[in-house]
Amino acid sequence: MTKDAAAEPAPPGPPLLRTEGVSKTFPGVVALDGVDFAVRAGEVHVLLGENGAGKSTLIKVLSGASRPDGGRVLMAGRPVRLHGAQDAERLGIATIHQEFNLVPDLTVAENIFLGRQPRRFGLVDRARMEADAAALLARVGVDVAPTARLRDLGVARMQMVEIAKALSIDARVLIMDEPTAVLTNEEVDRLFRIVRRLRDEGVAVVFITHKLEEVAALGDRVTVLRDGRSVAEVPADTERDDLVRLMVGRSIEQQYPRRPGPVRPGGVPLLRVSGLARAGAFRDVGFEVRGGEVVGLAGLVGAGRTEVARAVFGADAYDHGAVEVDGRPLARHDVNAAMAAGIGFVPEDRKGQGLLLDASVGENLGLVTLRRATRAGLVDRAGQRRAAASMAGRLGVRMAGLDQHARTLSGGNQQKVAIGKWLLADSRVLILDEPTRGVDVGAKVEIYRLVNELTAAGHGVLMISSDLPEVLGMSDRIVVMAQGRVAGELGGAEATQDAVMALAVGTP
């Protein structure tokens, strides 16, 4: 339950921006479930929560990008409608997303005043725009020329430009979504100085972060979200362990029907990764997957899990290290070599990378086996169709027919198709990246059953998941990554939510 804000020794004054019982449901997922949240003028309010706790959805509601199904948002005590970014801007709410809203080929000044350029006689008044931009940049305290092209700036300076843009609309509330994720320590220090100064000028700052050490360093108060609810509002100097407990403190509610497969101890592992490194992405990553085993790859978003998975599959290159299948080394950056060795990869971005959305279910299922079904240059389309039909039946894909376009399937059925094409190819090691994201509960269980079936047949599964209960419920072993490295490996009884989370956030 949310504590009464009045009980805190925080600075006085009514909340500037507040939500009351805000809820938001997506098909199959309750993203926000009656969230109460309040930020005051002149404070840095940290929003904390594990992946999928509802932070992003809450920000979307506050920035007008997403309309809540229930509850209300109040600005300075008055209920407001946020039906788009313009509404939020008019009220003085500026949001700096992880993906910047900047145009790389325009100048800094043009970016700051995008769509609001000062005009004279109907023409853009460049001189005034650049003078105003210079003043804003000086206020932020960053040394960037207004005429510089944005593309030529580093990430940290782009972020400063975003802050200047926020100031240009006289933002009274500044929402920053994981602004430090991409910064070096020095840049983080500079960012913190700027944020503190804005706070002292009376701006209400909502600060989202995964890094617990930043909470005490910058924040005044903390709201912890968990499963779409605001579970606590506490001072920023709360002990780390207590914060971790607040973030994960829940029982495993869902049923995970994990049945371990016939793991053969000893001998050569199905997949062995050692010393894998790529500058700026991950380093010294090593783990093994044995036949009959599900290895969970846990960690926070941005810990480098997907990057490692893609490198193992050959979708991207790596600088050092080795990937072995059955003890035989795999050529680097070669998808076809990985496939020939029996690796299958179901990417996280199902729509962007996993499926041909405007192709039929049958075409999608037969994509990986297309080469195998080709004789003398001609594809055995009848055979492909038969195989697809039988796979769709085995997976229980709910569709009007094999000719239905993948786009029109539900998330769960899309995922079954994305996995099914690898099953048709008899992949022995399947890498599943967030296999149940955006998938309804029923289809989730079907996917878990499928994983059991695979391991029962002696296949190995490497499962990346940001859903902690799922990782714990479905994995035989868990490899936890943090900031591009393997922070630890947990097996059997040692794998608890607290233990995984502690490794993931880097708490010693």
Place this chain on the structure above:
Amino acid sequence: MTTDVKRTGPGGGPGGQAGQKPSGGPPVLVRVFRDNGALTALIGLVAVMALMSPDFLNTGNLLNVGGQAAVTAILAFGVTFVIVSAGIDLSVGSVAALSAMVLAWTATSQGLPVWLAVLFALGTGLACGLVNGLMVAYGRLPSFIATLAMLSVARGLALVVSQGSPIAFPDPVSALGRTLGGWLPVPVLVMAGMAVVAAVVLNLTYSGRSMYAIGGNEEAARLSGIRVPRQKLVIYGLSGTFAAVAGIVLASRLASAQPQAAAGYELDAIAACVIGGASLSGGVGRASGTLIGALILAVLRNGLNLLSVSAFWQQVVIGAVIALAALVDTLRRRT
């Protein structure tokens, strides 16, 4: 569930227009026309022309239309491969002219055997296409830019080889431009043959299916093991080879290779693909549609000529038809 699965026809790509809804709807014939807007338009157009000009349905005139459609259609089949894979090929007109010029030059000016000259011509088209493919697949150039460059280079080479003047076509090849049995134009036969080749490539070959996958979602195709760069070489190489065939057919009709032949034909070819239902964003397109698109353009030109519409107004009408076809297709997809 025993849903009656609607069969995709032989021309059905993964993004084909069939199979959006389970059956049980209107009768087959209605569905065929509704799902094939271009075919319906062609039949409508033929009916209108037949009513307005008594000469239109005359066998001789129809074969004439076929002959006129042939070059555009053959070029357009090649372009269809590229468009299905979400690319564009602007160079086909120039490549057609260059290939024909190589044939005429090697056979007539250099005295090589005709069969060898034909091989050289086809090889020229293939080589131009492969260069396009190299620039797109390995040089990472946008296909628009790479093929725009080839448009200029191939045209320039045609002028260089010919020194700016037409070269007579060798006799055996000129026979391609004549008629069979005194009535059937050979270009129509070549067009039909290339249509079959294009349909087989698109529907039944590994490369053809890869075109749809690459055009539908290049990253998904790559992560499913399709060697995208290699397939792009095949795609652009095919387009260049088809252009060479079109160039030979065109030159045979004129009995000589002309350096300025087929200028601007690439735009007709692209228009034929789009009218035939191909999507410039990739993943969608059929050989049958492209054939119909080329026929629509030819019927329009022929009909407008019969009706004595000025050549200036013809351009206006054809432009409007292209826009209309694309609009109708967009609207149909949205609903």
